Amino acid sequence: MQMTFRWFGQSDSIPLRHVRQIPAVVGVVSALYDVAPGEIWPAPDVDRLASTIDEAGLRFAVVESIPVHEDIKLGRPARERLIDNYCASVESVAAAGITTVCYNFMPVFDWMRTDLAMSLPDGSTALAFDEAALAEIKLAIGASDLPGWSTRYDAAALASLRNAYSDISEDALWEHLEYFLLRVAPVAESAGVKLAIHPDDPPWPILGLPRIVTSGAALERIVRMVDTPANGVTFCTGSLAPDPANDLPAMARRLGDLRRIHFVHCRNIKRTGARSFHETAHPSSLGDVDMFEVMRALHQRGFAGPMRPDHGRMIWDERGRPGYGLYDRALGATYLQGLWEGVSRSESSGANAV
Numbered sequence: 001m002q003m004t005f006r007w008f009g010q011s012d013s014i015p016l017r018h019v020r021q022i023p024a025v026v027g028v029v030s031a032l033y034d035v036a037p038g039e040i041w042p043a044p045d046v047d048r049l050a051s052t053i054d055e056a057g058l059r060f061a062v063v064e065s066i067p068v069h070e071d072i073k074l075g076r077p078a079r080e081r082l083i084d085n086y087c088a089s090v091e092s093v094a095a096a097g098i099t100t101v102c103y104n105f106m107p108v109f110d111w112m113r114t115d116l117a118m119s120l121p122d123g124s125t126a127l128a129f130d131e132a133a134l135a136e137i138k139l140a141i142g143a144s145d146l147p148g149w150s151t152r153y154d155a156a157a158l159a160s161l162r163n164a165y166s167d168i169s170e171d172a173l174w175e176h177l178e179y180f181l182l183r184v185a186p187v188a189e190s191a192g193v194k195l196a197i198h199p200d201d202p203p204w205p206i207l208g209l210p211r212i213v214t215s216g217a218a219l220e221r222i223v224r225m226v227d228t229p230a231n232g233v234t235f236c237t238g239s240l241a242p243d244p245a246n247d248l249p250a251m252a253r254r255l256g257d258l259r260r261i262h263f264v265h266c267r268n269i270k271r272t273g274a275r276s277f278h279e280t281a282h283p284s285s286l287g288d289v290d291m292f293e294v295m296r297a298l299h300q301r302g303f304a305g306p307m308r309p310d311h312g313r314m315i316w317d318e319r320g321r322p323g324y325g326l327y328d329r330a331l332g333a334t335y336l337q338g339l340w341e342g343v344s345r346s347e348s349s350g351a352n353a354v
């Protein structure tokens with residue numbers, strides 16, 4: 001397992017020299033944030049980002065994400081050119097020596113929360129989601145009331161996209177994902193890149209938009225859909241756990257048996273009702289994710305890829321991007337590393353005893 005940390009490039013308020021000081025973090029997860037979805041990632045720009053990370057004593061381990069243009073998800077004719085562009089971006093990433101690409105296939109919103117700073121009893125704040133609160137938000141006036149989305153879509157763009165998806169069933173979305181993977185996975189395979197689809201967050205349809213990457217069965221369907229080792233998943237505990245039907249250690253074992261877990265996001269959440277939850281600090285005792293059993297399942301299946309702490313709370317008066325402060329994520333990385341060391345050593349000593 002290689003511990004990594006997400007970094008949003010030069011505009012991130014957390015410098016790479018601080019990331020380097022988090023115990024056991026060896027890799028960085030980043031992206032070209034200034035390339036519009038659907039455009040080709042220029043190879044020299046990927047190279048420059050990789051050099052910046054190298055110079056900080058770290059390694060550019062994972063691209064998260066190359067966004068999938070809405071026209072690909074909608075199955076519009078423009079997807080032909082956009083999928084070619086996606087393949088070219090994968091090749092640019094491969095040329096810079098990066099071997100894992102995270103992406104998602106969520107219509108319009110690639111995550112959704114109704115509160116970016118819910119106060120927890122200890123005085124920290126965390127991201128939260130509540131279906132009833134979402135229903136209260138009046139989308140007729142656009143995304144300006146959706147926490148985190150006010151700058152991405154204006155009212156007209158959002159209305160037009162929501163309207164376009166009103167014709168797209170879950171079956172159609174599955175077909176569009178398969179069409180995309182049939183073209184992109186072979187390119188990734190020859191370039192030596194592992195694709196890692198991120199589950200939908202939260203794992204159910206929102207605002208009338210279809211969502212399909214919501215369960216272990218869905219993730220298994222995806223990896224079997226185009227049966228190449230290059231076609232895998234990002235195992236994101238915090239995205240899958242809000243649905244109590246998702247048995248995370250069992251899912252890690254099954255996908256691990258298939259050798260298709262290419263990237264791991266670890267985050268804990270506390271369910272507070274049907275389709276309602278808030279994020280917590282990483283330890284198992286603080287939320288509904290049994291992080292120890294997830295680590296044990298991954299270790300037993302020989303997981304050797306990149307892992308990162310996912311969102312953290314805001315603690316110690318830190319200000320910054322919701323979910324992506326330094327302190328709680330650093331604590332998470334250290335906790336995860338500790339669990340991993342414990343699981344690794346107890347299993348190897350068990351083997352020795354035999």
Ligand SMILES: [Mn+2]
Binds near residue numbers: 198236238239310
């Ligand atoms: Mn995630």
